[in-house]
Amino acid sequence: MSIIVDKINYIYEIGTGFERQALKDVSCVIEKNEFIGLIGHTGSGKSTFIQHLNGLIRATSGNIFYEGQDIYDKDYDMRKLRSKVGLVFQYPEHQLFETDIFKDVCFGPKNLGLSKMDTELRAFEALRLVGLDENLYYQSPFDLSGGQKRRVAIAGVLAMKPDVLILDEPTAGLDPKGREEILGCVQHLREETGITVILVSHSMEDVARYVNRIMVMNDGILMYDDTPANVFAHYKELEQIGLAAPNVTYIMNDMKKAGWNVDTSVLTVEQARDSILSCIDQNVYRK
Amino acid sequence: MLRDITIGQYYQTESVIHRLDPRVKLMGTLVFIISLFLGRSVWLYLGVTAFLAVIIKLSNVPLKFIVKGLKSVMILVIFSAIFNLFLTDGQPLVHIWKLTITKEGTILAIFMVIRLLYLIMGSSLMTLTTTPNHLTDGLEKGLGFLKVFKVPVHEIAMMMSIALRFIPILIEETDKIMKAQMARGANFEKGNLIQRAKAMIPVLVPLFISAFRRANELAMAMEARCYHGSEGRTKMKPLKYTKTDYIAYLLLALYLVILIVIRIFL
Numbered sequence: 001m002s003i004i005v006d007k008i009n010y011i012y013e014i015g016t017g018f019e020r021q022a023l024k025d026v027s028c029v030i031e032k033n034e035f036i037g038l039i040g041h042t043g044s045g046k047s048t049f050i051q052h053l054n055g056l057i058r059a060t061s062g063n064i065f066y067e068g069q070d071i072y073d074k075d076y077d078m079r080k081l082r083s084k085v086g087l088v089f090q091y092p093e094h095q096l097f098e099t100d101i102f103k104d105v106c107f108g109p110k111n112l113g114l115s116k117m118d119t120e121l122r123a124f125e126a127l128r129l130v131g132l133d134e135n136l137y138y139q140s141p142f143d144l145s146g147g148q149k150r151r152v153a154i155a156g157v158l159a160m161k162p163d164v165l166i167l168d169e170p171t172a173g174l175d176p177k178g179r180e181e182i183l184g185c186v187q188h189l190r191e192e193t194g195i196t197v198i199l200v201s202h203s204m205e206d207v208a209r210y211v212n213r214i215m216v217m218n219d220g221i222l223m224y225d226d227t228p229a230n231v232f233a234h235y236k237e238l239e240q241i242g243l244a245a246p247n248v249t250y251i252m253n254d255m256k257k258a259g260w261n262v263d264t265s266v267l268t269v270e271q272a273r274d275s276i277l278s279c280i281d282q283n284v285y286r287k
Numbered sequence: 288m289l290r291d292i293t294i295g296q297y298y299q300t301e302s303v304i305h306r307l308d309p310r311v312k313l314m315g316t317l318v319f320i321i322s323l324f325l326g327r328s329v330w331l332y333l334g335v336t337a338f339l340a341v342i343i344k345l346s347n348v349p350l351k352f353i354v355k356g357l358k359s360v361m362i363l364v365i366f367s368a369i370f371n372l373f374l375t376d377g378q379p380l381v382h383i384w385k386l387t388i389t390k391e392g393t394i395l396a397i398f399m400v401i402r403l404l405y406l407i408m409g410s411s412l413m414t415l416t417t418t419p420n421h422l423t424d425g426l427e428k429g430l431g432f433l434k435v436f437k438v439p440v441h442e443i444a445m446m447m448s449i450a451l452r453f454i455p456i457l458i459e460e461t462d463k464i465m466k467a468q469m470a471r472g473a474n475f476e477k478g479n480l481i482q483r484a485k486a487m488i489p490v491l492v493p494l495f496i497s498a499f500r501r502a503n504e505l506a507m508a509m510e511a512r513c514y515h516g517s518e519g520r521t522k523m524k525p526l527k528y529t530k531t532d533y534i535a536y537l538l539l540a541l542y543l544v545i546l547i548v549i550r551i552f553l
Contacts, residue, residue: 056466079472087470095467097492107489111472142496156471 002164002196003030003053003085008062010048010220022048023059024220030164030198035190037207037228038200040217041242046200047090049217050166053198054085083112086162090169092153096141101152102127104141108160119159126159127152129192130185147178151185158189164196165189171206183210208232208246208267216243229265248272296356298415302347305416308532309425311539312413315342318539319409322546327398330553334546339405339412348415356411357404364403371396419451428526441517449505457498464493 010023022045030036030053040046051057052064055071055078064071071081089095098104105123114122127137130151136144141152150170157165167186171179187210190197201207207214207228214231216224218241224231232238235245235253252264252272261282263275304312322335343350357364377391414422427444434440465475468489475486 051466054470056469079474082470083472089463089467089470092467094497095464095471095489095493097489107468107473108471111474160472 002032002067004065005029005052006063006065008052008059008064010045010052010057011060012048014060022220023052025062026217026220026222028215028222028225030196032163032196033194034196034213035211036196036198037211037214038198038217039202039204039207039214039243041202044217044241045220046217047168050087050168050198050200053164053166054082054087056082056087079111083108083160084162085164085166086157086160087166088154088157088168088170090172092156092170093141093146093149095156096149096153099140100138101132101141101144102137104152105155105159108156112160122159122161123155126155129158129189130155131188145178147174147181150174150178150182154182154185162195164198166198166200168200169202170199171201171203179206186210202243204232204244204246216241228267232267233265296415297418298348298352300347302345302416303531304342304346304412306531307416307535308526308528309417309421310429310526310528311532311535312417313422313425313429315535315539316410316413318543320406322543323402323405323409325546325550327394328550328553330549331546332398332401334542334549335405338542339409342412343408346412346416348412353408353411353415357407360403360407364400367403368396368400371399419448423448423451424522424526439517441520453498453501456501457494460497461490461494464490464497 005026005028007025007027008023009021009025012018012020012022026045026049038046038050048057052059055064058072066081066084069076071078096104098107102120102123105126106119109119109122127134132148132151132155136148141149144152154167154170165186170182170186174182183206186197186199189195199207199211211228214224214226214228215222216231216238223237223241224234232245232249235249238245246267248266248269248271249264252262252266252275255262255276256264260276260279262279263271266272266275307315319335319338322331322338325331343353372388372392372395373386375389375392375395377389379387379389380393381388417425423444426447427440430438430440465473469475473486473489475483475490477483478486
């Protein structure tokens with residue numbers, strides 16, 4: 001097991017009169033090698049939730065265990081946890097500060113107290129993993145395109161060799177090409193290293209294509225936690241909380257209503273195509 | 288961690304004070320400050336205390352919230368108290384080593400502490416009950432007469448309101464960048480002064496970049512809406528005095544007169 005979250009509650013600005021409960025009794029288990037999509041509306045508590053996982057925010061009540069150890073124990077090494085649970089914030093390119101890309105990626109491993117050689121080795125490896133062109137390594141991070149900057153920032157977290165990688169809206173504000181770059185890079189990363197990934201997003205299409213488990217948060221509550229097909233079966237409820245299932249889910253459900261015997265649990269356009277074609281074949285065959 | 292700063296913050300609630308014209312509140316703050324420095328008699332301070340208490344009560348801002356804002360200036364208050372306590376000449380009360388506490392010093396220290404605390408409470412009460420936009424509107428209108436002397440009142444007011452508006456944004460931004468760097472193993476608590484100052488570089492560089500980016504974006508957005516300064520510019524909600532405002536002015540004048548009378552006769 002990897003991370004166990006046990007009934008955490010979090011209240012913002014406690015005792016000021018502006019109190020807001022951001023998380024309500026959230027519990028879940030995150031296993032190794034999972035690829036989880038965390039979705040929810042703005043203000044649903046998803047950003048607050050992921051900051052609990054690496055100890056940046058301390059829960060008002062409840063417990064979190066990483067590899068069987070209570071992270072709120074007095075002598076627990078929070079900085080070690082942060083290197084094991086890597087968190088990439090929204091717009092991570094805003095945290096770049098060094099004069100060249102390579103130095104910036106070195107910042108994380110250097111903070112872990114590694115030797116110069118190990119630090120640079122890890123930085124090279126991380127930059128290779130995100131697929132950045134080697135010619136760019138010694139350029140200023142501020143000369144890059146949006147998608148490239150973001151990959152550098154992700155490399156900055158990867159260089160700490162985390163076991164779990166959390167990405168908060170990694171595709172926000174990017175054009176379609178940049179989005180493909182980032183998501184492709186994450187997919188590639190998983191194949192190569194087997195890292196656990198939690199992808200925070202509100203694009204159902206992005207999430208449906210890649211993940212094997214979806215958590216839906218609404219108003220601080222973990223509403224669904226299931227396989228994508230099972231979660232999207234609730235597409236009417238998802239709509240009520242301002243979210244939506246992928247477009248194929250709607251098409252397939254409409255076709256089913258119209259009398260076609262298609263599979264409504266498909267997740268991608270390709271799967272939908274196959275399901276529709278086989279359904280047509282069957283009909284033709286019967287005639 | 289940075290959210291604890293309450294100076295200049297607005298407290299959202301409904302009250303007579305909140306609804307007052309910002310010009311009245313500015314004038315009120317001025318009168319209050321003057322009244323604090325009228326003298327050092329106990330009667331005078333009783334009057335000031337009563338006035339402050341009534342305003343706080345009327346403003347619907349919890350006293351706890353105002354007191355919380357005092358924490359950040361406590362060091363200043365304590366220092367001035369200590370200096371007054373030990374460095375005033377007069378009738379000696381206690382000797383500690385080479386230092387002497389005098390009767391005059393004690394009295395002075397007490398008044399100084401009260402004066403400072405009231406000063407901060409009074410002025411923070413104004414910002415707590417007035418939105419930054421209202422405040423700068425009030426300043427712009429209240430100081431409008433300076434235009435005669437070629438002072439760019441509108442531009443100064445606009446700069447002020449932008450600066451005020453940016454404070455919470457930059458605080459939030461700092462918080463976010465600090466967290467992002469902490470997620471990369473940065474440590475802001477460890478080490479000596481130089482190490483700590485160095486640890487701030489990964490926060491300050493991105494913060495400056497983002498401040499410039501935001502300023503650029505804002506300038507662009509303002510130009511896109513044809514903003515060109517005060518010339519011929521009208522307001523959606525022009526400030527207008529109501530009956531309550533006139534009554535408030537009257538009460539303020541009355542307060543000042545009473546205190547001056549106390550000062551002269553008691």
